[in-house]
Amino acid sequence: MTQVADSGTAQRAVLFDEDRPLALACGRTLAPVEVVYRTYGALNSARDNAVFVCHALTGDAEASGPNGWWSTMVGPGRPIDTDRLFVICPNLLGGCRGTTGPSSIDPRTGQAYGLGFPPLAIADLVTVHRALLAHLGIERLHTAIGGSMGGMQVVQWLIDAPGEIADAVLVGASPRLSAQNIALSAVARRAILEDPDFHGGDYASHGVRPDRGLATARRLAHVTYLSEAGMAQKFSRAEPEGWASVDDGARWVAPAYDVESYLEHQAAIFLARFDALSYLYLTRIMDAFDPFAAPVALDPASRALVVSFDSDWRFGTAHSVALAAALRAGGLGTVEEHVIASPWGHDSFLLDVPAYIEVVRRFVAP
Amino acid sequence: MTQVADSGTAQRAVLFDEDRPLALACGRTLAPVEVVYRTYGALNSARDNAVFVCHALTGDAEASGPNGWWSTMVGPGRPIDTDRLFVICPNLLGGCRGTTGPSSIDPRTGQAYGLGFPPLAIADLVTVHRALLAHLGIERLHTAIGGSMGGMQVVQWLIDAPGEIADAVLVGASPRLSAQNIALSAVARRAILEDPDFHGGDYASHGVRPDRGLATARRLAHVTYLSEAGMAQKFSRAEPEGWASVDDGARWVAPAYDVESYLEHQAAIFLARFDALSYLYLTRIMDAFDPFAAPVALDPASRALVVSFDSDWRFGTAHSVALAAALRAGGLGTVEEHVIASPWGHDSFLLDVPAYIEVVRRFVAP
Known part of the structure; x- marks a missing residue:
């Protein structure tokens, strides 16, 4: 079966419903959970070329294309090359760009959830990501990639499902927020x-x-x-x-x-x-993120690329250094660290900073 | 005449009135201008032991004493030693702690000025400080000292009235704000x-x-x-x-x-x-502060101490380095620079950081 490359049409999937609600870290359940996602490129017959893009705080499913928030990174000929990779990017649980969140309608009341929406954790976002992956019939990711809060989701995923991610790209991420x-x-x-x-x-x-x-x-x-x-x-x-x-x-x-x-x-x-x-x-959900508080057992066959920017003062190099050390201590096979010189601070992860793009390209290349 | 040391009672003075209004940098005039100030210690008969304290954004006239905002720096036995120095600290023009500001009553309307209050400049604050000095019959300051926006006032004063300040202490100050x-x-x-x-x-x-x-x-x-x-x-x-x-x-x-x-x-x-x-x-008023945009001619007989803190990211060492260079280029006699190690960021200037207190003590000592 030859699949035609998808250039990013938005799709919807109800991944949890009343019969099978989402069990949250806080102890509550949530249903329904509908996810809006986009895909780019084509899944190969071996189903081993899938890349999962986790967006940051204010992103959405539109990672690539002319209006994509990460088209420097994801697209034809880009480091996440949609000519050969199949890219999946969903809007996050708790978001407001199509996926169920606190402004969605609560079916029990017919009104928006508001603050009646349950507290979330990064782990809950990952549970939904993994349900989407199962929905798409994919068992293992070629690469999972995320910047900032997107990177935190990838870290949690490495912990929650060792073996499900071959390669992880973590940019401007943190294993634990500072008080600042x-x-x-x-x-x-x-x-x-x-x-x-x-x-x-x-x-x-x-x-x-x-x-x-x-x-x-x-x-x-x-x-x-x-x-x-x-x-x-x-x-x-x-x-x-x-x-x-x-x-x-x-x-x-x-x-x-x-x-x-x-x-x-x-x-x-x-x-x-x-x-x-x-x-x-x-x-x-970022405030409480502390996935290495208890010992973790990561996949020794997985690799991670950890990138920070020298002028990032929101989630700067100290955060990435701590993250890389925690991944190594957790048993991840290979952890490659890079500090990229860029004046654009935390924003750099979204920008066309050549040294950064090149580091990711080399890491992701076949 | 022996003066009794003052431990800081609040005093009031009308320094500008309808007959002699304050001429502002923006071109408008303001009257009346009433200033609340405090003094600590006693003015000696030579009238040469006066220290002027310029407060920062949210300070007030109460620099010393049990509730003083700078009692680490100003008081008996402190670097600005009120046992031998006569300290003057007014609330700033534009403030809300007694001195005329935008929430004062506009005598023309009987209502608070609100946004009808004229725009101000650091130079206007200094004009009022100098009027207070004249009101007190003092011609030349032993020391003028200020942290943060207080330091900016002292810098402006050095420029506006060469010779009026013998020694200047500038802590966590800036000659020009960054875009950040x-x-x-x-x-x-x-x-x-x-x-x-x-x-x-x-x-x-x-x-x-x-x-x-x-x-x-x-x-x-x-x-x-x-x-x-x-x-x-x-x-x-x-x-x-x-x-x-x-x-x-x-x-x-x-x-x-x-x-x-x-x-x-x-x-x-x-x-x-x-x-x-x-x-x-x-x-x-801080945004537009740029006193070295045009050439300045400072008093070669004056000295300045420029102090910054290594963890200050609001007005950090780069600002102090630029300030010291500008003072030297402007002809100030002696410019002494110190970078103090302290984890407390910009707040350090208000705190009992021993190395900092000691540097000021040595500079101010007779």
Whole structure:
């Protein structure tokens, strides 16, 4: 059977239902769980060329193609080469881009779950990923790849199902958040929780959205995704035109510098495509992530590539060093580490940084 | 005449009035300008032992004593020794701790200025400081000292009035903000400006305060005042008790980790003593600060001590290095630089870090 290459049509699958609900780490169950995913390329007859892409906090299933969030990495001729690999990328459990999440309708009430949605763990996301893999009739992955929170999912998967992933690519990931990481997420969450339009998570039934809080979260996140040097390179520090003689307090305190306009632009784009409840849930699952707290037994036949960026201060090299050490201590066969020079901070994992792209290309190459 | 040492009673002075208004950098005038200040110790008969303390963004006139914000630095037996020095510390123009600011009553309207308050510059703050000095009959300062935005004021003063400051102590200061610095302040300002209780700055007449926005600003600021390592040392990363089995979404996304409780505590304290309009105005004046953009001519008889902390990522060593270079290029007589090892980030300037305290003590000693 020859399969025709898929260039990324969105597909849906109900992976858990009332008869077979998803058992969550918190002890509760969830049903139904519907997943939106995309595939790129063709699965070969040996079914051994599948690559699973785990997206980060605010990503979605559209990893590749002209509007794909990771088209530098995934596509024809890219390191994850869809001319020879079959790529699967689902929207995450808890997300808001098609897969079941806290703003989905709870069938028991006919209303959005809101904060009635159960707490999640990275392990729950991986359970859903694995159910999707089974649904597609694939037993073992050629490669699982993820940046930032995407990398955390791959790490959890290596632990939960040794042997299911041949090669893992972990970029800007962390085995355990620092107190600063938690604090930065906490500031964002509080801005959402305190937005008067949040209504205890029940904003859908009020016909509003906590856009102010979510915009604050996004602005803050963007500051932490870039480095100080990267920002200096990207944005003029010049005064806004006519600034020296501005004598209107309202105009003076409003956004005026280049970098302020950038943050406003990023916030506006984000509000059009993301949901506040998903932001709360998906940031919180990172805080508790600590998969090496208990001993793990990893597959000695698996390999991992661990990549960090020298200017990343959100999940920088110290996190990757700790991650690589934990993988080795856990028995993973090969762990290759690279620190890539790039001024673009945490954002680098999404960008066309040649040394980074090349390192992944070499690792993934047949 | 023997003066009795003052241990810090708050005093008031109207330094500018309708007959002699304050001429601001933006071109507007302001009157009246009332300043609340405190003094510690006694002015000697030669009037040459005066030390001026410039406070940072959220400080006030109470630099010393049991509740003083800088009692590690200022007091009997401290580096700024009030047993032999006469210390003056005013609340800043634009502040909210007694000195005229945007929440003061505009005599023309009988209402709070709000965003009708004129834009300010660091130079305006220095003009008011100098008026206070004249009011006290002091012509030349033994020392001017400030940390963070306080240091910026001292730098401006060195430029605006060569000869008026014998020795300057500049701690965690910057000659020019980075785009990242501006961005961090911008996120905070937007949270205040978008708070529905802000009412375009007219919140006083609505009988409310934009506490949510101001709390967001403070939480974010505190994350940037500490370093990642300092936070790791200060806060347990352990899961909140019973966390693994929390099955209530509302409880799960609410603050729970140590560092989250710390941020909530800091926000609550801050709301009780600070004003949102002052936050907008005093952060904004730092963005435009660029006193070495044009050539300066500093006093070759003056000395400066420039101190930074190795873990400060808000106004770190790179800022101090640039500042020291600019002071030297501007002709200042002596510029002494020190980088102090301390895990406490920008906050270090307020703390009892022995190497830092000792460096200032040696510099200030007779």
